[in-house]
Amino acid sequence: MNAVTTSPKLHDCRDAFVSVLERLGAENPRIVAVCNDSVGSSKLGGFKNLFPERLINVGIAEQNMVGVGAGLANGGLLPFVCGASCFLTGRSLEQVKADIAYSNANVKLIGISSGMAYGELGPTHHSIEDFAWTRVLPNLPVVAPCDSVETAAAVEWAASYPGPVFLRLSRVGVPDLLPQGHRFQPGKADMLRDGDAVTLIANGTLTHRMIKAAAILAHEGIEARVLNMATVRPIDVEAVVAAVRDTGAILTAEEHSVYGGLGSAIAEVVVAEAPAPMKLLGVPGVFAPTGSAEFLLDEYGMAPTAVAEAAKALIARKSGRA
Amino acid sequence: MQPNDLDRIARQIRLRDLQAVYEAGAGHIGGEMSAIDILTALYFGVLRIQPDQPRNPDRDRFVLSKGHVALALYVTLAKRGYIPEDEIKTFLKPHSRLNGHPNCNKVPGVETNTGPLGHGLPVAVGMAKAAKILGAGYHTYVLTGDGEMQEGSNWEAISSAAQFGLNNLTLIIDHNRFQQGAALKETNDLAPFATKLAAFGWDVTEIDGHAMTEIVPALEKRGDRPHCIVAHTNKGHGISFMQDRSDWHHRVPNAEQYKIALAELSEAM
Numbered sequence: 001m002n003a004v005t006t007s008p009k010l011h012d013c014r015d016a017f018v019s020v021l022e023r024l025g026a027e028n029p030r031i032v033a034v035c036n037d038s039v040g041s042s043k044l045g046g047f048k049n050l051f052p053e054r055l056i057n058v059g060i061a062e063q064n065m066v067g068v069g070a071g072l073a074n075g076g077l078l079p080f081v082c083g084a085s086c087f088l089t090g091r092s093l094e095q096v097k098a099d100i101a102y103s104n105a106n107v108k109l110i111g112i113s114s115g116m117a118y119g120e121l122g123p124t125h126h127s128i129e130d131f132a133w134t135r136v137l138p139n140l141p142v143v144a145p146c147d148s149v150e151t152a153a154a155v156e157w158a159a160s161y162p163g164p165v166f167l168r169l170s171r172v173g174v175p176d177l178l179p180q181g182h183r184f185q186p187g188k189a190d191m192l193r194d195g196d197a198v199t200l201i202a203n204g205t206l207t208h209r210m211i212k213a214a215a216i217l218a219h220e221g222i223e224a225r226v227l228n229m230a231t232v233r234p235i236d237v238e239a240v241v242a243a244v245r246d247t248g249a250i251l252t253a254e255e256h257s258v259y260g261g262l263g264s265a266i267a268e269v270v271v272a273e274a275p276a277p278m279k280l281l282g283v284p285g286v287f288a289p290t291g292s293a294e295f296l297l298d299e300y301g302m303a304p305t306a307v308a309e310a311a312k313a314l315i316a317r318k319s320g321r322a
Numbered sequence: 323m324q325p326n327d328l329d330r331i332a333r334q335i336r337l338r339d340l341q342a343v344y345e346a347g348a349g350h351i352g353g354e355m356s357a358i359d360i361l362t363a364l365y366f367g368v369l370r371i372q373p374d375q376p377r378n379p380d381r382d383r384f385v386l387s388k389g390h391v392a393l394a395l396y397v398t399l400a401k402r403g404y405i406p407e408d409e410i411k412t413f414l415k416p417h418s419r420l421n422g423h424p425n426c427n428k429v430p431g432v433e434t435n436t437g438p439l440g441h442g443l444p445v446a447v448g449m450a451k452a453a454k455i456l457g458a459g460y461h462t463y464v465l466t467g468d469g470e471m472q473e474g475s476n477w478e479a480i481s482s483a484a485q486f487g488l489n490n491l492t493l494i495i496d497h498n499r500f501q502q503g504a505a506l507k508e509t510n511d512l513a514p515f516a517t518k519l520a521a522f523g524w525d526v527t528e529i530d531g532h533a534m535t536e537i538v539p540a541l542e543k544r545g546d547r548p549h550c551i552v553a554h555t556n557k558g559h560g561i562s563f564m565q566d567r568s569d570w571h572h573r574v575p576n577a578e579q580y581k582i583a584l585a586e587l588s589e590a591m
Binding site (some may be wrong): 030032053054056058059061063064066067068069070071072073074075076077079094095098099102103104105 | 379383425426427433434435436437438440441443444445446447448449450451452453455456458462474475478479481482485
């Protein structure tokens with residue numbers, strides 16, 4: 001179990017991403033960054049200054065961007081292809097499927113500003129479908145780190161992993177939860193808190209909300225297990241089965257549609273391996289209204305207090321009281 | 323290799339392709355026949371490759387963007403020594419690695435998986451750009467169909483190639499004037515291609531895509547900019563009743579037609 005730190009400072013995980021990318025770029029001349037006029041939003045300005053010839057900006061052309069990434073990998077480079085997640089996955093999904101996943105090209109896809117980070121810009125810019133679109137593709141690990149520590153560790157891992165990766169990052173500030181020096185293990189959940197009444201599972205910007213919800217529950221004498229499950233594919237079957245065995249119920253929360261994302265991936269394990277009551281929190285299959293990411297997460301029942309209430313209702317279902 | 327030798331090899335490839343389509347009961351014979359002279363010129367005249375080292379970093383790259391003519395590529399790769407010639411008979415059979423579109427993780431010599439159209443050129447741009455960054459000397463070739471040029475992703479890539487100054491990239495457009503269901507001019511006629519590519523900053527050469535004396539020099543041409551070869555070809559080339567007929571995009575000859583086609587191709591040999 002990882003000790004949870006309670007740093008009140010909020011971090012933009014893009015900073016951790018580029019900090020590691022710049023360091024790795026200095027060590028490995030084969031690392032290149034590819035983007036779609038997103039030097040600013042992907043925070044690649046520093047990389048560009050350090051390695052101008054290794055920053056490939058294709059302009060506003062995502063299909064070409066992903067295809068070019070596959071070609072760069074074929075030529076022996078290690079491309080990090082960066083773009084707003086909504087466009088990187090949505091606009092070029094067929095390139096992600098054929099050129100990257102099916103071809104097994106050693107390309108790292110970095111989805112920036114995922115989820116509802118662009119809340120106010122509306123549903124065209126929300127990326128609450130990207131787990132569903134990407135996690136059905138063979139060969140493509142799908143990872144959404146929960147804080148800057150895990151982001152840095154996941155980028156380091158992705159660079160060393162000899163195959164495609166989809167890394168889903170946000171721009172919404174999150175507190176550091178994992179200890180410095182944390183090593184990322186793909187497909188392995190981190191238990192941030194143990195308990196026996198219910199398991200709360202999340203990733204990305206939702207994990208710290210689960211910690212807070214668990215604290216609220218603890219005040220009422222309810223001990224919740226909290227799992228940070230950054231890897232959506234391959235899902236950590238063992239951790240899910242153990243959660244059912246030890247706590248009897250699972251609540252999931254994600255900055256994604258409730259259809260096809262982390263909750264669905266966990267539910268697939270639960271129905272097949274360890275049937276138990278579940279509650280899936282997320283965007284309930286609608287185009288979300290205008291508002292900040294934080295506002296929208298609260299709006300859809302993912303404020304820590306609301307999560308605690310949902311957890312209590314789930315616990316009641318578990319024991320047949322609802 | 324002399325043009326006559328290349329013509330002879332191309333005829334052998336056409337014949338084997340026809341036989342395989344007939345035996346498998348499937349294929350994209352029209353576009354295969356239009357592309358085979360270009361494939362032959364590449365694999366037997368131009369590409370700097372070693373079939374026993376299909377991942378050699380210095381190899382020239384060839385991307386078959388019109389992946390539906392995979393069979394023509396398989397026959398060419400087999401003839402060039404990448405895969406056993408005997409394996410062609412497994413085309414489309416259960417668990418054969420020779421499926422309807424080429425797979426780079428299964429078939430040596432295939433560089434990237436294609437099938438959906440408009441994918442090969444962006445990937446080829448990435449290959450050529452990688453060579454520029456690494457200072458590598460390999461050249462990248464990509465073959466698209468003319469109908470395929472209707473995909474917008476190609477024009478993103480065309481623009482990129484000029485922007486990046488990729489004079490180590492050659493695009494060959496197999497301009498047989500027909501797509502799956504119609505003539506290009508009946509759907510979205512992009513012809514003439516030459517002026518469009520030139521406007522995007524490419525060097526352009528127009529050739530008879532069935533004349534080795536024109537194909538090889540065009541493939542070997544080098545300059546300061548990315549190079550597009552508009553290869554004027556005939557769908558179904560070499561088989562009289564298929565030629566320039568869009569309904570022969572993926573039809574399979576019946577026994578009688580097969581006999582006629584065999585005779586025509588054999589006579590040419």
